[in-house]
Amino acid sequence: MKLPLNQILTGDxxxxxxxxxxxxxxxxxxxxxxxxxxxxxLHRPNMTKVDAVDDLWDQFDTFEAxxxxxxxxxxACKRVLKPTGSIWVIGSYHNIFRVGTTxxxxxxxxxxxxxxxxxxxxPNFRGVRFTNAHETLIWASPEQGAKYTFNYRAMKGLNEExxxxxxxxxxxLATGSERIKDENGAKAHSTQKPEALLYRVILSSxxxxxxVLDPFFGSGxxxxxxxxxxxxxIGLEREEKYIQxxxxxxxxxxxxxxxxxxFDTRSKAKSAPQVAFSALVENGFLQAGQKxxxxxxxxxxxxxxxxxxxxxxxxxxxSIHQAGSHYMNGxxxxxxxxxxxxxNDGLISLDDVRQKYRLAELPxxxxxxxxxxxxxxx
Numbered sequence: 001m002k003l004p005l006n007q008i009l010t011g012d013x014x015x016x017x018x019x020x021x022x023x024x025x026x027x028x029x030x031x032x033x034x035x036x037x038x039x040x041x042l043h044r045p046n047m048t049k050v051d052a053v054d055d056l057w058d059q060f061d062t063f064e065a066x067x068x069x070x071x072x073x074x075x076a077c078k079r080v081l082k083p084t085g086s087i088w089v090i091g092s093y094h095n096i097f098r099v100g101t102t103x104x105x106x107x108x109x110x111x112x113x114x115x116x117x118x119x120x121x122x123p124n125f126r127g128v129r130f131t132n133a134h135e136t137l138i139w140a141s142p143e144q145g146a147k148y149t150f151n152y153r154a155m156k157g158l159n160e161e162x163x164x165x166x167x168x169x170x171x172x173l174a175t176g177s178e179r180i181k182d183e184n185g186a187k188a189h190s191t192q193k194p195e196a197l198l199y200r201v202i203l204s205s206x207x208x209x210x211x212v213l214d215p216f217f218g219s220g221x222x223x224x225x226x227x228x229x230x231x232x233x234i235g236l237e238r239e240e241k242y243i244q245x246x247x248x249x250x251x252x253x254x255x256x257x258x259x260x261x262x263f264d265t266r267s268k269a270k271s272a273p274q275v276a277f278s279a280l281v282e283n284g285f286l287q288a289g290q291k292x293x294x295x296x297x298x299x300x301x302x303x304x305x306x307x308x309x310x311x312x313x314x315x316x317x318x319s320i321h322q323a324g325s326h327y328m329n330g331x332x333x334x335x336x337x338x339x340x341x342x343x344n345d346g347l348i349s350l351d352d353v354r355q356k357y358r359l360a361e362l363p364x365x366x367x368x369x370x371x372x373x374x375x376x377x378x
């Protein structure tokens with residue numbers, strides 16, 4: 001079956017998901033009903049009515065009914081996710097803990113919980129509890145140990161070259177010109193999410209050309225941002241009024257012409273030809289007997305063996321990664337970045353040596369390529 005790319009599918013989300021091919025989706029962003037359990041109207045101190053979420057699609061008779069609904073759509077999402085894909089689910093204290101439990105029960109592996117801290121939250125008008133000023137996003141892969149997309153450097157770029165944290169500030173509610181209105185000037189959707197939020201989610205967890213699916217499409221924010229970032233998208237929505245709003249919104253977007261050098265934010269190291277540590281030894285970029293230093297610490301050294309293993313000063317033998325993990329008391333270690341060697345009057349990392357190998361003018365039969373069986377990831 002051909003994927004219905006860049007289309008909104010009408011109807012029940014579970015039925016629509018089950019109509020799609022297995023393992024065909026790179027990223028799911030889900031903004032499901034929160035089951036807010038509102039019993040009465042909300043009023044401000046001046047007795048004006050609060051425009052709260054009272055839509056029928058957010059109402060469930062019992063927690064058990066909500067849990068069953070959650071299990072069905074998450075099961076359907078897991079079926080269509082690629083093994084290398086991931087899912088984001090957003091919620092509030094009303095539902096996110098129940099969703100998290102179901103994710104784990106279904107075998108998803110939680111990678112992060114991210115807190116969206118609202119700069120302009122709705123006050124608690126009755127003054128009987130804290131102002132609810134955040135929502136929680138759960139990011140998960142289909143199973144433990146799965147490979148998934150994470151554009152780490154892109155997130156650093158959005159955060160002044162510092163590691164992006166899991167508390168996301170400066171993302172206000174969808175207000176002003178961003179708020180989508182209906183023909184009467186009222187909010188087209190009661191829970192429209194800000195574009196900045198989806199920008200981070202999609203940029204961090206997908207690449208140009210990937211397929212992003214939203215099972216609760218609403219006003220179409222996911223599709224709008226996916227289109228701007230040159231991702232394909234699929235929206236699932238049962239309410240005709242939302243479909244019309246979302247389609248009009250997305251049709252109006254004219255993204256900049258795609259240039260892979262501009263829109264591909266993957267780490268150049270990850271997209272570069274893979275190189276084995278043994279290739280550096282075999283081709284003379286490193287020498288058997290040469291000393292390496294862990295994190296530039298001369299007290300923690302190792303010696304390169306002829307078979308491309310290294311032997312630490314305390315007698316451990318293994319790969320550059322295993323030896324690094326040995327010095328880190330079993331923690332995972334990327335040996336390319338942790339081991340250094342003496343060059344001239346300073347120390348350079350193994351990653352720098354690897355880069356020299358990639359750039360070297362070697363004969364064609366020795367150039368590093370992904371297909372060369374001798375040149376595999378170390």
